[in-house]
Amino acid sequence: MGASPLGSWNDGPARRAIVAYVTSTADERSPDFVPPADRIAVFDNDGTLWVEKPAPVQTGFVLGKLAERVAADPALAREQPYRALAERDESFLRALDAQEPDAVESMVRAVGAAWEGTPFGAYEAQAARYLASWRHERFGVPATGLVYRPMLELFDYLRAHGWRLFVCSGGGRDFMRVICEDTWGLPRENVIGSAPEFAWRDGTLVRRATPHGPIALGPGKPEYVLARTGRLPRLAAGNDDVDVEMLRSAPFALLVVHDDAEREYAYTDGAARAQSAARRYGWTTVSVKHDWKTVLTPPHTQEEPSAPGQ
Amino acid sequence: MGASPLGSWNDGPARRAIVAYVTSTADERSPDFVPPADRIAVFDNDGTLWVEKPAPVQTGFVLGKLAERVAADPALAREQPYRALAERDESFLRALDAQEPDAVESMVRAVGAAWEGTPFGAYEAQAARYLASWRHERFGVPATGLVYRPMLELFDYLRAHGWRLFVCSGGGRDFMRVICEDTWGLPRENVIGSAPEFAWRDGTLVRRATPHGPIALGPGKPEYVLARTGRLPRLAAGNDDVDVEMLRSAPFALLVVHDDAEREYAYTDGAARAQSAARRYGWTTVSVKHDWKTVLTPPHTQEEPSAPGQ
Structure with missing residues (x-):
């Protein structure tokens, strides 16, 4: 781990709660100890890992x-x-x-x-x-420039403590997989999202019209996480109402609160139920305005993907 | 890597083909070079990783x-x-x-x-x-004693060359996940198999009667591998007809041939199409009798699983 983990996080309640939980989970003497095999963390994408306004x-x-x-x-x-x-x-x-x-x-x-x-x-x-x-209409950056730097640092911090990370988004699984390796440092198999079934046509696998299972929204999120990993998460992060079930399925939950109109956007639409759940269940809220020193990541150019398969 | 990788393999055509392919895939100057992100290997289970006779x-x-x-x-x-x-x-x-x-x-x-x-x-x-x-009726060992030691060595050999390994079986995903960590050294998320959807009932995820997608047999195997990993495999191993499509989806394919009645079983039922495909497509066949010095792994006791989720 680098000299300054979570360097883009202010020394506030969110950072302290994260550090306390993650270090406890790696400490065999702690009541919060989590065996390495169970250290599964899951993240929503739009609004949790990158800017989702004015539209995903x-x-x-x-x-x-x-x-x-x-x-x-x-x-x-x-x-x-x-x-x-x-x-x-x-x-x-x-x-x-x-x-x-x-x-x-x-x-x-x-x-x-x-x-x-x-x-x-x-x-x-x-x-x-x-x-x-694609460029963002306000920030002028490509999509990879919309990624929250504090969340990438959280990825590093969790990895350094033996966690395995998954993104679980209602967005298109195969869309996110184009950027997951360069942008998040996650292999494609760690991306869970809405997706079609495949069919064989002329020796090639093509997309079918039918979805593969439920959509990865609401209760579909923990269902997918369990189906994919054989476990429920021990840490989950989200930002709005369709993340509530996933956040409830984890003993440690982070809710990103968009309250920084200057550096990002300030909005609560689609998040009323999540914010009330955060109070009710004692989730750790992450204020973009107060908890993050830096919000965005300097963008990198997204290259065309290498030819998949053979 | 240990001093003697693939130590349970005789120095025959199968071992040589494996070593030649795997070392080439890690050699940037080789035409068979495979970028690290694409190094996905998939294995059938029954009859490929462990004894499947007299019944799985x-x-x-x-x-x-x-x-x-x-x-x-x-x-x-x-x-x-x-x-x-x-x-x-x-x-x-x-x-x-x-x-x-x-x-x-x-x-x-x-x-x-x-x-x-x-x-x-x-x-x-x-x-x-x-x-x-459970004990095997002929060998008297628990299930974990039926695992082929040469295949576990192949796992180690592939890992040492940067490969990510997945098991893809028509058998029950959640059944295999009970043993995958201790027996194969694979996290649960690397096990693909037939599985139900889940539903929420009284705050718990329970199994539904409906299968989650197609069965992981025949064409279902590469479909599942692509859905799960976002790629087709670069190495695939199987032993019978329901593995043919998965083996065809990989540039390097291993077909285990059960020809050792003394140390295991000798049978070709369910594998006629696979053996003819092996000749047609130039797959590497693995003779239990000739290619493996040792067949089985000394068993270890399977412990009860730790409580899943929270």
């Missing part, structure tokens, strides 16, 4: 693809979610943001259909091209 | 549970697979062994129903109790 990075990738589909088949514009997107229907976008089941389901269906039959390598190449040109 | 270790666990269900509800004995099991219907067992879809599907349904509603920790405890008392 993946949003433009999906909306661009759906717009292409409508251009190719204008009849689609009569159905949801295409109609709402074509009409810039703010109420639909708000429903989506609030994870309302009908809106989410129509998007899941549309996303499934949009990439149905796409070989997995072609999907990754599309995602990598999108990320290579 | 898990078989008695499943049949015992199904017999309990029939005892509790005798009407079940009129349905498949319960009827076939009650009548010791050899043709059904052969169909199951040959992975015939109807037989497999009825078993998948019965297994799903048998443990529906069981909390994941209770399932593990049942599996651990079964393994603690």
Whole structure:
């Protein structure tokens, strides 16, 4: 471990709680000791590991693809979610943001259909091209520049104490996997997210329209973590209501609170239930404004992914 | 790495092919060089990592549970697979062994129903109790004594060259996870297998009757490997027909051939298609009789699993 772990964290209650818990879990004499095999930490992505405002990075990738589909088949514009997107229907976008089941389901269906039959390598190449040109509208940085430096330092700190790290996001698993290695230092197999099943077509594995299991949102998060790791997490970090179940499944939970309009964004939408759960269950809240000395990470250029598989 | 890697392997064509491939993949000047992130090796379990005759270790666990269900509800004995099991219907067992879809599907349904509603920790405890008392009818050893020592050495050899290892078996994921850490030195998240979805009940995650995705057999194996790791494997090892698609998905494939009636078993049932594929695609065959100096691993006692989760 470096001389100054968690160097971007102010010496406040959040940093102290993290250090106390993580060091205890590695101390066999502590009642909080966690056997090495059980040291599983899970992190939400949008709003927990990187900036999610004004919209999550993946949003433009999906909306661009759906717009292409409508251009190719204008009849689609009569159905949801295409109609709402074509009409810039703010109420639909708000429903989506609030994870309302009908809106989410129509998007899941549309996303499934949009990439149905796409070989997995072609999907990754599309995602990598999108990320290579994408810039944040306010900060002007590529997506990798939106990553919170304190969270990357937390990754290092946990790894130094023998933890295994997983990202568990409702976002697209195969989208995040394009950046996970260079940006988070996590192998692809440590990324859990919403994903399609695959099918064989002409000797290649292609994406199917059907999702692979439940969406990694709400109760789906701990379900996925258990299915993937055979354990529930001992540390979980999130920032909004769809993280509540995952945070409840861990004995130590971090809730990122977005309260810094100057260096990031200040908002509570989508997080009311999470903030009340934090008080009720004694979670450690992380204030962007007060707990973080530095917020963003200097960006690096995202390279095109190497050819997957053979 | 120890002084004598792969010490239980005779200096024959299989060992030489393994050493040549694995050292090339770590050599940047070699055309077979594999970037570290892509060094994914996958292994079937029954018949590849341990003895699967006269029946796979898990078989008695499943049949015992199904017999309990029939005892509790005798009407079940009129349905498949319960009827076939009650009548010791050899043709059904052969169909199951040959992975015939109807037989497999009825078993998948019965297994799903048998443990529906069981909390994941209770399932593990049942599996651990079964393994603690189970002994091989011929060798008299516990299940962990059936593991092929040469394959554990291959694990070590691959790890020493920067490979990440996964087991991908049609067997029960959560059954294998009880032994994976002590026996294979693999964390639970590196075990891929057939598994149920989970559901929340009374604040606990319990097994559902529905399988989580396809079964990890045949084309399901590389589908699962890709879904889990974001890559296709660069090395795959198997021993029978349900491994063919996984072996075809890797540039280097090992097929274990069971030809040693004295130290293990000699059989080709369920492996005809695999052996013909080995000739056609130039896979490396591993003869138990000729390639392995030592076959089995001295057993260790399987301890009850520690309490999962919190």
